[in-house]
Amino acid sequence: xxxxxxxxxxxxxxxxxxxxxxxxxxxxxxxxxxxxAGWDLADLLAHMTVQQLGFARAVPGxxxxxxxxxxxxxxxxxDAYAAACAELLAAFATITDAEAPVHLPEIRDEPVPAxxxxxxxLVDNVVHAWxxxxxxxxxxxxxxxxxxxxxxxxxxxxxxxxxERPGAAFAHALPVGAGSSALDxxxxxxxRDPAWTRP
Numbered sequence: 001x002x003x004x005x006x007x008x009x010x011x012x013x014x015x016x017x018x019x020x021x022x023x024x025x026x027x028x029x030x031x032x033x034x035x036x037a038g039w040d041l042a043d044l045l046a047h048m049t050v051q052q053l054g055f056a057r058a059v060p061g062x063x064x065x066x067x068x069x070x071x072x073x074x075x076x077x078x079d080a081y082a083a084a085c086a087e088l089l090a091a092f093a094t095i096t097d098a099e100a101p102v103h104l105p106e107i108r109d110e111p112v113p114a115x116x117x118x119x120x121x122l123v124d125n126v127v128h129a130w131x132x133x134x135x136x137x138x139x140x141x142x143x144x145x146x147x148x149x150x151x152x153x154x155x156x157x158x159x160x161x162x163x164e165r166p167g168a169a170f171a172h173a174l175p176v177g178a179g180s181s182a183l184d185x186x187x188x189x190x191x192r193d194p195a196w197t198r199p
Contacts, residue, residue: 126150
C-alpha cells in the first residue's frame, strides 16, 4: 500500500528527530558553546527537551500554558532529551488526521492543524540537529528529503518580532548566500550562520 502524505510527513519528522539524537551519540560537553547566542549545550538541550515534551502533550489534544514550555536545565540532559524524543515520536505516531487541532500556546492562541504542527517540529529538529552537531564537532546526519522538507517549512516561517523575544529559537534571517545548499539556506533563513564553528 503506498504511503500517504501524512505518513510521509511523520516519517520525515521522525528522521529529523533521530538526527538530533545521532549528534548526541558519545561523550558530549554540556558546557560547550552553541550557535544559539548565550546558550551552552545544556541550555540548548533544555530548550529542545521542553519543546519535544510540549508537542508530545499537545498532539493528543492537551492544552498547556506558555509557562509550561519554559526550559529547565537538568544534570542528565542527554538522557532527559532522549526520553522526551521517545515520548514525542510515540505521540506523533498516533496522528491520523492532518487537520486535527493542536494547541501550541507559544505560537498562537488558536489551535493549528496537526500537519502544521508536524512541519514546525520538523524544521525545528533539522536546525537543532545542526546546532547540536556543530557544537560537539560533528556534521549533522540529515537525509536529503528531510532537508528539502525542512527548507520548504523554513521558507514559510515569518521573520517578525517574535524572533526577538527572550528564548526565541530563531534569530532574524540572514542573507542567503548564492548557491547555498538546502541546509545552508534553511539555516540562513532561520538566523543561523552555516559557517559557525565551535570556538
